[in-house]
Amino acid sequence: MQLRQTLGWIGLVAAGFVWSISNNATAQEWPSRPVTIVVPYPAGGPNDTLARVVAKKLGDSFGPAFIVENRVGAGGNIGANAVAKSKPDGYTLLFTSTGPQANNKFLYPTLPYDPVKDFSSVVLIAKTPVIFMARAKAPFATFAEMVTFAKANPGKLSIGTSGHGSVSHIASEYLQAVTGIRFLNVPFAGSSPLIQGLLSNDLDLVSDLVTSHVPMLKEKQYKALLMAAYKHSSSLPDVPIFTDVGMARFEATAWSALMAPANTPTAIVTRINAAVNDWIKSPEGQKQIASLEMMAEGGSPADLDTFISNEIDKWGPIIKKAGIVAK
Structure with a gap:
């Protein structure tokens, strides 16, 4: 019995050794x-x-x-x-x-x-990262001012997102939950209609990935309020992140x-x-x-x-x- 057990263990070790050699050979090829x-x-x-x-x-x-x-x-x-x-x-x-x-x-x-x-x-x-933005003619210029306005006017502000269930949509829900404010959610199919909504002042706010918005933000065609990142953007270094506005560290990104x-x-x-x-x-x-x-x-x-x-x-x-x- 003991001999059979010993041989069994030897067989298992040998099989593992052969598998390891085969695995390494496959990787090398x-x-x-x-x-x-x-x-x-x-x-x-x-x-x-x-x-x-x-x-x-x-x-x-x-x-x-x-x-x-x-x-x-x-x-x-x-x-x-x-x-x-x-x-x-x-x-x-x-x-x-x-x-x-x-x-x-x-x-x-x-x-x-x-x-x-x-x-x-x-x-x-x-x-x-996701960035929260406002139309150029919005009655606020900073994130703190937006929160104050939204609390004084519950449900009045609309926020566009890049699609139902997108990370920008979910991030907007998180923002509402932690600030206690409520927006009128307006999902769109992608970033292009969000840009048009901000430029035409049809949307008050937009939650979207930063990718498509840097040129317009640099030209001040609409306002950047908050970046949902752990560090500042190299393209938009002046846009605050959550910790800059006194909130808990938070990141919302499409990775x-x-x-x-x-x-x-x-x-x-x-x-x-x-x-x-x-x-x-x-x-x-x-x-x-x-x-x-x-x-x-x-x-x-x-x-x-x-x-x-x-x-x-x-x-x-x-x-x-x-x-x-x-x-």
């Missing part, structure tokens, strides 16, 4: 053919643009092409699910964001994938991250992580990310695991309290 990076959003948006830059850099680093494929629909769930169900061999990656990996599990009654268990984290690349199917070999994940981090830290990477009005991040796969867990813990209660569901 990777990539021997093109790699697909799935973007679960339409082409042309900031996340897609950054994905194509990263894909080009990874292709330059590893040889075979990294090809961006847009698989859109259901708030990013279709693309995320496609990657979750893919073979974990390093040849299919997901360039994902806040919705598919955090918020959608609260917005949709069910998901066809588990945003945590079905993926291996690779690297957090960048964040795009960009690379994920792989669960059980993708660790050695492959490590190689991709190192290559992307090298690019993020480079002057070229810093410049390209800043040109998209994003904030560069980087870090380890474990850092991304922690970040996503914190995002889920942060947004879940806000979405549930506001009663937001996908439409």
Whole structure:
């Protein structure tokens, strides 16, 4: 009996050793053919643009092409699910964001994938913060003045967001909850109608990702009140963040991250992580990310695991309290 147990343990150790050798060999051979990076959003948006830059850099680093494929629909769930169900061999990656990996599990009654268990984290690349803005002729110039006006005129101010269930919509609900004010919520499809709403003075306020608004804000065509970030924007350094106005530290961003199917070999994940981090830290990477009005991040796969867990813990209660569901 003891001999059989000993032989059994030897067999298990040997099997693990063989698996380790096989895993390392696979990682060393990777990539021997093109790699697909799935973007679960339409082409042309900031996340897609950054994905194509990263894909080009990874292709330059590893040889075979990294090809961006847009698989859109259901708030990013279709693309995320496609990657979750893919073979974990390093040849299919997901360039994902806040919705598919955090918020959608609260917005949709069910998901066809588990945003945590079905993926291996690779690297957090960048964040795009939400900014709260006011029309040029609004009867207030600062965040504090806006709160005072809103409390004196409950329900009078309208706020446009970039879509029902978007991070800008959820961030506006958080702002109302912590300040005790109420806005008339007006969801739009994207940033362009929000810009027109502010320029025409049809909207009092807008909650949106900062990306599309920097030129108009610099030209004072409308007013920046508050940035939902942990640090000040390099393009708009004078815009206050939550701690500047006496509120608790808070961040609302659409972030960009690379994920792989669960059980993708660790050695492959490590190689991709190192290559992307090298690019993020480079002057070229810093410049390209800043040109998209994003904030560069980087870090380890474990850092991304922690970040996503914190995002889920942060947004879940806000979405549930506001009663937001996908439409």
